[in-house]
Amino acid sequence: MARVVIDGKSYEVDGRRNLLHACLSLKLDLPYFCWHPAMGSVGACRQCAVKQFKDDRDTAGRLVMACMTPAADGTRISIDDPEAKAFRASVIEWLMLNHPHDCPVCDEGGECHLQDMTVMTGHVVRRNRFPKRTYHNQDLGPFLTHEMNRCIQCYRCVRFYRDYAGGRDFDVFGAHDQVYFGRAEDGVLESEFSGNLVEVCPTGVFTDKTLARHYTRKWDLQWAPSICAHCGLGCNTSVAERGGMLRRVMNRVNPEVNGHFLCDRGRFGYERAQRVTEDPEKEKRTPEDSEKKGLSESSGSSGVKRFSEFSGSLCGLLIGIGSPRASMESNFALQTLVGKDHFYSGLSDLDASLVSLILDILRNGPARAASLQDVENADAVFILGEDVTNTAPRLALSLRQSVRQKALERIGKGGIPLWHDAAVREAMQDEHGPLFIATPYATRLDDVATAVWRAAPDDLARLGLAVAHEIDAEAPAVSGFRMPMNSMADALRDARRPIVVCGTSCGSVPLIQAAANVAWALRRQGRAADLCFTVPECNTMGAALLGGGRLGAAFEAEADTVIILENDLYGRAGAAQVDGFLGRVKHVVVLDHLRTRTTSKAHLVLPAATFAESSGTTVNNEGRAQRFFQVLPSREPVMASWRWISEMLVAAGRTGWASLDEVLAAMGDARIRAAAPPAAGQRIPRRPPRYSGRTAMAAHVSVHEAPPPPDPDSPLAFSMEGFSPEAPPPLTPFFWWPGWNSIQAAHKFADGPSGVRLIEPGQRGAFFREVPAPFTPRRGEWWVVPVHHIFGTEEQSAMAPAIVKRSVEPTLALRPEDASDLGVSTGGAVQCMLDERTYRFRVQLRPELPVGVAGLSLMGATKGVGLPCWMALRRA
Amino acid sequence: MLTTQERSAIEEEREHYPTARAACVEALKVVQRTRGWISDEALRDVADLLKMTLDELDGVATFYNLIYRRPVGRRVMLLCDSVSCWIMGCDGLKEHLKMRLGADLGQTSADGRFTVLPAACLGACDHAPALMLDETLYGDVTPQEVDRILQEGS
Amino acid sequence: MERPLTKNLRSDAPDLAETERVGGYQAARKALREMRPADVIDLVKRSGLRGRGGAGFPTGAKWSFVPMGSDVPHPKYLIANADEMEPGSFKDRLLLEGDPHQLIEGMIVSAYAIEANVGYIFLRWEYRVAAQRLALALRQAYERGYLGRYIMGSGFSFDLHLHVSAGRYMCGEETGLLNSLEGKRAVPRSKPPFPQSSGLWGKPTVVQNVETLCNVPHIVNHGADWFRTLSLSEEGGTKIFGVSGKVRRPGAWELPLGTPCRRILEEHAGGMKDGVRLRAVLPGGASTAFLAEDQLDVKMDFDSVARAGSRLGTGTMIALDDRTCPVGMLANLERFFARESCGWCTPCREGLPWVQRILDSMEEGRGQPGDIETLQRHGRFLGMGLTFCALAPGAVEPLRSALTLFRDDFERHLREKRCPWR
Ligand SMILES: Cc1cc2nc3c(=O)[nH]c(=O)nc-3n(C[C@H](O)[C@H](O)[C@H](O)COP(=O)(O)O)c2cc1C
């Protein structure tokens, strides 16, 4: 802590920060552009000038850039000093010299940091009489619109894209007052994090291309705090709607999870839900009955009535299948309805066993589940099996920061403040690591890896086990192991906060056990080693915590009626098996918002709410329970799955729930309840104070303004009224503050973490002792591992138009030698028989694959193949 | 495609630096020496050789005024337009060149022979006005001298 | 009067044998054999040598910030700044073309002092003759064992490379130079951290002007006291002064520091040409403030010129005569600075083009009321500390002084809506 005097008042601030950060944390208004809370200072824009005084006798002072000055104890500054104000106004005037006056047609208008700062500094009169420069704009692909004329050269975009996210196909060109930010030539931005440019850019150079298709000003949007539904990491988002249509997704800061950034899947994957919710009619979101095509009254109760009709009674031969992409509440509701013994987890059998192993490791072993923030701060990382950029994308961005930790420590000791980004990067140069990546195929993080290994999952597990043994002799030895790994073991042992990253994507139990052994070996050596396991879906961890029978057992179970919760079983098990099951059960009821192969086989489909239309809790890979909130007011007959089920309970004469809080109460886990405060007192408005058209927007229906839709499930209101300042982090719908219309307003809000961790480590120290045999390739057969794609593998985002444009064609990856033995080359096709069906795959050559191993894109139909597995391939 | 000579000249420059990237300005000059300017294709070849992306190399190439990313004439004239030369009449030379070549600063004569570019002080202020034609420096230049230089240079 | 820097200068550059005959590489031998690095630093400190690149920072003091010993980051680097692009400056070219071995020897001794094992000569592309001669001299020096491993049988190794740049004034700014050498855009780095602790590739680095380095062998050979007596002021040594503009004999001369400005103009440059009168001079290149006719008795050393309200800069003066429009001259200067701005910080990138456009429009008779105030504001807000590096502050030094000195001329442009000199 440090004492600083600002305009005559004394404050306590964090002395490790710079003055700009300190002032903003005190909620003082000081304009800036190039500084960013996650990216630090470079001092380029000169907007944050303040007057600094040597001591209380110094009245002259001198102007300094607050972002480049440490908040050292005893510092005296003035923000209000007339010269400082005049200089800051001048900086804005310079930035506005060439800025087009196109706010009315600019997508950033109303949430533009440049607008805010211009108003804040009081620059109102244009004195420049000379022409403005103009630039060519580029086509950067389906996610971003590029409008270079609006650029104010703050350099944040390159700093994010290159320095922070490691992208190399974007840069700054030219010199003096002709500086250009973009690509050398038009083309799709390669980085999986490009969408963050929308928020990083303080003006309208990079805007959300998907938003443009259904554009609405920020102030006219209704917002809700949400949790990303597109992978297991649970990044915090703000989602927005207007007129019943979902419009966009933005980042919501949770310092322990996503911080300031999202991945492009999370940001642009919403468009599937947008389509679904935009036109419920067209999307056939009415209860659908295969016998009586389309129920006449599209009301909730009619759906339930039909359901009760053909299920006869709600006891006896009723089973339920849960879902890793449905909320805790919906899964719990189904479990309640069908009873614990008849509830089956909706995970594939393989995933179920992997995730329960992970749970066991995290609950009983001594290593903690790492948050993304922990990963960012790790000083050594070992990735076992995971292609994180494609399985848990945001984690890759955190790992890119972790490789700087070792060097940061050294640089910090050398006296360079760590917020001084430019100096830190100069001092660091290309130094990175230690980061060890052991995966079956190349990953997008290999460029910052200290060393990479390519091997079959079993051999990777052997590597992990051998490392564990090297670190702690108590861990089982791996006989006949010959890969060099001592330097990795040393590096992990030398670290203070090492992390082992593993997950379910290879489908390998030994791999997960090996990861645990490494972390536990490090723990035994006194290192604060953590584990970071990725899981496939937004509530995979929650589903596993809730438990339930194996899906395979459900398929065998006696049942007249099955209720399938938000789940496409064809992605969980072989088609023949699912066909057999669905054909056998008399009544197949599916609750979903996606149309899937499973819904097409259902007798009754009940339209379930998407994440945007309902509230609930998901548990991320770290075991953190987080609440997402409804942003679209409910529209009959669509309901949250748990509400459908509640109505079923009521229909069966049992007690249902009127609100989410009641479901949470019934669940009885105080920690899950605490993930967000319950509905109470003054409500928090979902709409900004300047929301327009409230009284007019429904005038074609009635000139009497309707009351806001009720929301029994949250402390939020579908309204502009209520009390918004300082809503607790889990309940902050959007970042807005007087004078701060852009997302930069985030610093005005409490910056504490949100969500509640459900899993804390135990004491068990016993290593896993089983060592898999070395992988033995087979003749004419390949061990086919799943290849995950950030754009395409995850079900809910895969159909979003912008994501579709970025998806690759599914392929089977082969070693070039293997391909030529089969007589195929890239683009050619191979086929194989599985489950009595013939599959055809296009071939892609990947020389780095281990001998005997192939990789198959996990998308659509291949999800039910049951990867990994042996496949006999033939030329097609 | 880079020629073998270009390649080996670049690799020789590479020896002087601990990183490949550091040799990029030299590498661009190597290519420019033989081809006059840096085409997109040449840029890509150099980038590949130095394990840089196109974007990274172009970011550097477009920063430096003596790396030409557009075609230039067979000979390049750098006309100093800094203060001493201005006092001593470089604007007159510029007008004279424009008349003779039909090309203003930054342009190439219609016959493709000369490109005239403005240059920062050439360090020949004691012989202002000064200019360079390719690698040769001329001082105390008069319009008559310009005519002679153009004749020699063609 | 002694002229250590220029006494061996030859229009075709002396070769190594000749250099050795007149005492070349004696200082290197002496330093490496008889002195410890700390002794050299101490000697240079006592000599009072100040940087000749423009800022006049004491050289010995700069060296003493370099971390020393065996457990500091290495290699450390020494860089000769031979980017000379300041308008009006042409002094380093003389040294580079006329006596390249002097610079190489200066670098060996200086590198030894700071225990740097790698050096670069950062040369602007346009200095073609210098490039050839330096390349040849480097080859000779390597062949003779003056460069490379275990120089002259000592334990000291020094590899020296020639880097030829590709334009841009910003490369001369020492941190921009570092980025440029790393193959990046030549935008500056902030100080602190200073290059002496974190410089080229993050390693301790010293950047020194050519003329500064050329002084070092002579200091080692003749001592600090001798060096101090060369000067006519408190600051040690000689300085290469130059004069350009409409003087009778434009040129450059090595003279004692502290030689009065008027004497240089009149005795060495021969006074103004017939028919023109002197109005003012920029004493040390384009980024120094004008000295008016009545200030010309100032002694040309760092402190005296600073007291007179300007800077010694590079010591190469540009004379403004009464037949040249001061507004036009300023427009020319600011065009240069606007064009050479690196584009990193706002005030310089956006402010200088605005200044330039206003000055151009005044020259074209389209100036407007308020323009002078806008120029004044830029003079203030592009000052030291407000921009990221010293380019813009340098750019507004002549502007600021011109607005005072030639206020009438500016107003006449606005009043008459034309340039009175056209
Ligand atoms: C824009 C700018 C350009 C500069 N150009 C040069 C140059 O060409 N040569 C030079 O020696 N110093 C130049 N300098 C000064 C250097 O930054 C640095 O101070 C100098 O090289 C240090 O050497 P010295 O201490 O020996 O003078 C320039 C400074 C600025 C701000």
Ligand code: SF4
């Ligand atoms: S003052 Fe700013 S824009 Fe100008 S050269 Fe320096 S850093 Fe670049």
Ligand code: FES
């Ligand atoms: S925020 Fe401080 S200079 Fe840009």
